[in-house]
Amino acid sequence: MKLIYQNNLNTVRIGDVTETFIGDRCTVISIVKPHKSNSSGLVYLQDKCGRVIGFYPAVINAFWKE
Secondary structure (H helix, E strand, C coil): CEEEECCCCCECCCCCEEECCCCCEEEEEEEECCCCCCCCCEEEEECCCCCEEEECHHHHCEEEEC
């Protein structure tokens, strides 16, 4: 299972610099796959202040693909 960006269909990778849906730039620190069928998984992002926060993949306009 891979996490894919909706806008360009590239695979989301740790270290990617991306933007949230509101335009904040951030770096992908970690990716947690869904643990069951109704889970969306998490993406941990580091903001410009160095804070690391877990978000749903939709925050960076991404989706899971088998």
